[in-house]
Amino acid sequence: PAGAPVADPWPAAEGARRADALFRRKFGDAPDGVWSAPGRVNLIGEHTDHNGGLCLPIALGHRTFVALRARGDGAVRVFSAQHPDGGPATLAAPVTPQRAAARTGWPAYVFGVAAMLRTRVPAAFPPAGPRPPTTVPGADIAVDSSVPQGAGLSSSAALECAVACALAAAAGADIDEPHLRRTLVDAARAAENEVVGVPSGAMDQSASLLAAAGHALLLDAADGTATPVPFDTAAMGASLLIVDTRTAHALVESGYATRRAECAAAERALGLPTLSGATDADVAGLADPLLQARARHVLTENARVRAFVEELAAPVPAPQRLGALLDASHASLRDDFAVSTGELDRAAAAARKAGAFGARMVGAGFGGAVLALVPADGAARIAGRITGAFRTAGLPDPACYLAHPSAPARREA
Ligand code: ADP
Numbered sequence: 001p002a003g004a005p006v007a008d009p010w011p012a013a014e015g016a017r018r019a020d021a022l023f024r025r026k027f028g029d030a031p032d033g034v035w036s037a038p039g040r041v042n043l044i045g046e047h048t049d050h051n052g053g054l055c056l057p058i059a060l061g062h063r064t065f066v067a068l069r070a071r072g073d074g075a076v077r078v079f080s081a082q083h084p085d086g087g088p089a090t091l092a093a094p095v096t097p098q099r100a101a102a103r104t105g106w107p108a109y110v111f112g113v114a115a116m117l118r119t120r121v122p123a124a125f126p127p128a129g130p131r132p133p134t135t136v137p138g139a140d141i142a143v144d145s146s147v148p149q150g151a152g153l154s155s156s157a158a159l160e161c162a163v164a165c166a167l168a169a170a171a172g173a174d175i176d177e178p179h180l181r182r183t184l185v186d187a188a189r190a191a192e193n194e195v196v197g198v199p200s201g202a203m204d205q206s207a208s209l210l211a212a213a214g215h216a217l218l219l220d221a222a223d224g225t226a227t228p229v230p231f232d233t234a235a236m237g238a239s240l241l242i243v244d245t246r247t248a249h250a251l252v253e254s255g256y257a258t259r260r261a262e263c264a265a266a267e268r269a270l271g272l273p274t275l276s277g278a279t280d281a282d283v284a285g286l287a288d289p290l291l292q293a294r295a296r297h298v299l300t301e302n303a304r305v306r307a308f309v310e311e312l313a314a315p316v317p318a319p320q321r322l323g324a325l326l327d328a329s330h331a332s333l334r335d336d337f338a339v340s341t342g343e344l345d346r347a348a349a350a351a352r353k354a355g356a357f358g359a360r361m362v363g364a365g366f367g368g369a370v371l372a373l374v375p376a377d378g379a380a381r382i383a384g385r386i387t388g389a390f391r392t393a394g395l396p397d398p399a400c401y402l403a404h405p406s407a408p409a410r411r412e413a
């Protein structure tokens with residue numbers, strides 16, 4: 001195809017209207033308000049956050065919208081437009097992490113956040129503090145979202161963070177207060193790790209709650225810092241194209257666990273708390289070539305994040321230089337970390353051949369999406385060329401999106 005459709009996210013007003021309408025239809029009355037939180041894409045720094053290293057996500061224009069009304073009885077009821085079957089998923093009081101963890105499927109994300117907030121939000125406001133909130137209440141919740149699910153764009157954190165903001169606000173907290181935002185990052189991550197059972201780092205929730213429009217967010221897992229970095233693709237004549245290959249391999253979970261175990265083995269062999277603290281000489285001294293390759297990826301990837309941030313500090317960053325770093329990241333994830341797939345390699349190669357400045361797989365790997373930095377006027381054409389390459393290979397058409405560094409979680413209405 002000469003071009004392929006590149007889907008735009010819903011405008012915020014449209015998302016808020018949809019969540020509000022769903023709430024009225026399902027719960028028969030107006031919500032107290034509507035909150036939203038974005039998905040994210042990581043520009044560079046993959047498989048570094050669980051190794052004490054650096055990553056650089058942006059919040060997407062794709063957002064999850066949550067309409068909420070507080071309930072006096074402590075129960076949580078939730079509908080999602082993305083999972084429309086049956087009645088509301090309900091968890092009666094007491095909403096505890098244990099009772100939430102006994103639930104399976106998507107409602108566990110919502111119940112998990114509600115349970116984790118119960119202790120964390122009041123604790124974030126000691127009695128002598130500025131605005132002691134009331135206890136986090138029960139709630140009726142309606143969810144609608146333009147974040148693609150399971151594409152590595154973090155629909156899970158978008159859901160968690162939108163619910164966290166809505167419930168914290170319902171408790172009387174100021175969700176724009178920085179300390180409270182940190183508490184929400186922690187609660188949303190705890191819900192995903194301890195209730196849903198996904199052993200992820202804090203990148204997704206940090207991006208969704210702490211990012212800034214027009215900026216990337218430099219996260220350092222070593223000290224927990226989150227630093228906004230100006231990121232203006234338009235000024236450099238470029239756009240960010242996300243190509244979801246819609247291929248998830250059976251290896252996603254076991255592959256992630258294996259890589260984490262290999263990184264832990266390399267740490268033990270080096271006697272270091274995290275791989276990001278290793279030197280090139282340390283890595284060269286590792287006896288096992290496989291552990292050496294895994295560690296080399298972490299070190300070189302951290303260096304690429306630093307180089308990317310350095311380039312962004314230039315008066316006008318060069319997209320060619322940023323693109324070369326994306327290409328090098330892809331090669332390292334493919335060759336040293338061994339988490340790419342034929343589909344991801346094909347999408348990245350087709351993007352480059354069609355004129356992208358650079359492209360790399362994003363997310364944990366074993367399927368998911370590719371991120372390409374492309375000339376500003378080239379997104380639809382390059383998406384078309386990648387789609388053509390997939391058709392030639394007998395693969396399903398990928399789904400393509402434009403990524404703009406967008407606003408963090410916020411109240412919409
Ligand atoms: P990703 O975060 O990359 O999209 P995950 O597997 O981490 O992929 O999270 C996807 C899961 O999150 C979905 O399978 C579903 O359980 C839940 N989820 C995400 N968005 C929604 C939504 N709008 N409504 C209901 N559940 C959702």
Ligand code: MG
Pocket residue numbers: 154155156157204
């Ligand atoms: Mg996720």
